[in-house]
Amino acid sequence: MRVLAERMRVCAEIAEVKAASGVSMMQPNRLAHVRDRMLAQGRAAGLSESFVHQIVSVITEESCRLEAAIIDGDEPLATDATRHSQIQAIDHIAIAVEDLETAVAELRDHYGFEVIERRSVEGEYSGMVSATMRAGGATFVVCQGTSERSNVSQYIAHRGQGVQHVALAVGDHTALLTDLRVAQADLLTGIIHAPGLDQTFTRRSTATGLQLEFISRTGGATGFEDDNVRELFESMERENVW
Structure with missing residues (x-):
């Protein structure tokens, strides 16, 4: 199914080029050539010609x-359709705070969130301590910078406490990244890989103030990896963004 979906995505992109160039959709000679080639490959693979046809x-x-x-x-652009189909849900929301323990206590005592993971990560300049908290299907990652140079601290200094980024769960991460690049999305990172976890981050939008994360999980992974967080920190440090 993934291969078929990828083929349809490519067909849609070709159609956009044809539409922009004034090229007709149907090219009979090309179609006949492709069909003959597929039939020949099917015969070579020992498949029934009628089945392949x-x-x-x-x-x-x-x-x-x-x-x-x-x-x-009559059809949405391929890149729009693919991006929309890949985004599945909000995976988590990251919240930048000045005092981690005060924030954890409030979310726990007043709203029923439970701490499921604590983490301390250092980049070359940046560092943070965090608590991942969950209630029902909602997950917050509450973050506190460990120094004034931390990107979390820099975020608070410029924007105050609050939502630092929103993470969107996606399906085919590679296909999504391709479409984001075609659409000229302002990406901070490529795919940051870890066992069972792939992440991609945008730069902070001047239109919405948001930084978006696209995240895909496999093998039942639910948490995060220090190496991924460290790579994000280093990317932000290199570009002096927060």
Whole structure:
């Protein structure tokens, strides 16, 4: 299914180029060439020609339908559709505070959040202590800088305490990142990898004030990794952003 979805995404991008260039959707000679090549590959793989023909026909019909819809203006742009389909939910919200323990006590005592993880991470210049807290399906990561140079402390100095970034859970991280780059999203990092955890961060938006994180988890991973946080800190330090 992932391969088919990727093919449709590429077809949609091709349709956008055709629409912008005034090229017609249907190119019969090209279509016949592709069909003959697929049939030959199917025979070489020992597959029934009728079976391969049916598969090629179904894929071709959907590709043509999608391209025609985009060229005629009836279908959303591929990049928009793909980005929307990859974003699944809010994974967590990071909150920058001046006093971690005071914030933890308030969220615990007044709102029923429980601490599920504590962490202390240092970059070259930046450092923070944090507590991941959860109530039902809501997760907060409460962060306090450990020095004035910490990006968390810098954030508070410029913007006050509050939401530092919003993390969005995504499906196919690689496909999403490709589409974000095509859309010229202002990315701070590429994919930061860790076992069971991939993260990508944007720079802080001048339009919304938000920094977004895109996060994908596999293998039941629910927490975070020191190396990922450290790499984020180092990226922010290099560019002097907070």
